[in-house]
Amino acid sequence: MKITSVLAAATLAMASTTFGQSTCNEWAPCYREGYCNTDAAFCLWGLCDESKSYNSTSCWKPEGCVSKVVNFDSSSDIVPIGSYAGNPDTNAFLSIFEPDNTQVSNSNLELRMTYDASANKGFGATAKSSHTIQYGRVTARVKTASLAKGVVTSFIIINEQTGDEIDFEWVGLNPDQVQTNYYYKGVLDYTKMLPANVGSDSSAAYHDYTIDWSEDKIVWLVDNKPIRTLNRADTYDASTGVYAYPTTEGRIALSIWDGGNSGQQGTQEWSGYPTPWSADTVYKAYFDTVTVECAGGSTPSSSDDSGSEEPSQTGKDEESSGSDGGSHEPTGAPENPKCIPRPLV
Template identity: 40%
Template sequence: MKNITFATIALAALVQTALAAGKCGTQTCSSSTPCCVSGYCNSNAQYCMPILCEAANSYSPTSCWNTAHCVKSSVTFGSPNSFAQIADYDGNPADAAFVSQFQPSNAKINNGELEMTLVKQSNGAGFGATVIGTRAIQYGTVTAVMRSGCTSGGVVSSFIIRNNNVGDEIDFEFVGADKSTVQSNYYWHEQLDYTKMVKSPALPDTTLNFNTYQIQWTPDQIVWVVNGNAFRTVKRSDTWDASVNAFKYPDSEAYISFGIWDGGSGAQGTSEWAGGAIQWNNQPFVAAVKSVTIDCYYNGNETTYVPPGGNGGNGGSSSSSTITSSSLPSSTPSGSSNSNSGSNSNSSSNQTGSSSSTKPTGSSSSKPVQSSSSASDSSVNENSGSDSESSSPPHSGARSLVASFGVLASALVAAYASF
């Protein structure tokens, strides 16, 4: 008989378990606090929603909640199940179409409208709000009836479709420096080319009037529409870049979000773009959304579209998720202090979405301050005001190692059982 002992089997199984539980910062998540976000573990929506949850760093790859995919819907914010604070969200998108991302929350329902408020903190900077859809969308038409809260320079409001993980984004953004237009832009794979920004034609004061903003997004083109008038179209065929052998066209499953944030406290380029320092005597700064209509490209089918490969396409790679670290909500939780928990479900993808809204600082190669409306590309929360790069995606080698030890443990058990 070969010298195979229970101790050997136990050791292999122990190593497999230890490797399967990814490292979340300086700690390892447990079964009671299984979800990892930026070095912290917990069991509630603030950690387990696929928008934020880092599956590779969590207790197990299935700790994060499922990604819920697009269904055709019309959301009015006076209706039940339209909005929830993130502490009250249990992972079921039927219970809330949108959730407020941060705690403490500056988002609420008031008189049938979703209101997001920017408030002044003790350090003089503004603390705003981000509200994120609970279903991911990949192509479709999204229409929002909203009013910006930019009644002072420095205040920025936004309506964005973004995959924070991949870095694809389509947006409408409002700045206090200009109340008569809305800005449109799009990004591919975190390449923040601000030269592509196009303003809308003149509009009634966006801070006093509700206007209808629409993004029409298909595999072939993006159209920006305000009050029924299309003012910009970007065709996928025009985004081909031979140097990278790809169409620089947003095509990854993403999340709809609305936000308000302090651009005036950002880096010089961001502040100038937003209209300078906020004049706090002009508050309150309240962005409001009356309704959101979502018409999925697949007419309600929750199946995720995979872009075709070959012929210079993106090969579908932008649709498959890579896990990255996202910023924590503004009040960084510690350990398992937040007691509101939700049930786990398997997660096959972990795509994050929200607004990025970082603006140039005078150098095309520099990355300016992250907007406070985002839990996205630079891992900066609303309280910060400084730039910080997100951690690198985990490599597949770690999963291969886990699999190898799993095979080893199984082989040892099988070998012992045969004697």
């Protein structure tokens, strides 16, 4: 299962189009899903549509991979996407939705899901990495929120434009299991999902979950023990002559969302339903650390190290904005957009 967002049009500048080309202006240069704006929710690589933006340099460049350990010991390790100034070395993760259900607490990233009475379902949270990655090893130390039917916790690598995705997901219906899956170019083939036993209730204790992604294979590991291997050679489709294997640069995404009250039958049966709710119920997922080891990169350094310069992944350009983000935010920009989570099935 996947999470994406829909945009609240009230805060955006509508893009007029001619023959499919945007007329976004210099004050709101970045095009996304029919609207123009100036902040990271529109200009961030992977979200911004370069072909319909003001010009070829409007969308921000991909940030590339940096080997590091994010310890979540500083509130600056995550910021709302609308206030992100474009410096991935300052803010490791971006909170995607409003209201913001993320916080750094006791050296953990806490993702919360609360009850939305108007929708009769939970409103969760998603944190996406500011740096991108194309091949490498990512480990998240997680205590999931999946202690009740319908509550879904996820740790994935995703490219929203191409639809390539590599998943770890936990559902409250089976809290002692973790489920692995992958998608190629957005084809939602759920038959490739495979469950594996964690060894205990995933919501009761921390475990290390690793995605080891190379050009030739993907290995999923729990507590450094392989639970699944996908070889690229085994994804070849003779009818199309294509390897249905994720290859495109993406971002790390950490999420909690309500599958049980999603209104989608397949999602509800998969996650368990209905999700138990009362007015004061809060489900919480905890991420202790996220360790990124880029393909061919250096040994990861801690996020609290200062003064060190991290090498970027080969062939990727680094953003070079000032601390005020002025290179990305023209004067007179529209207000920040609001987003809400929506599960896709």
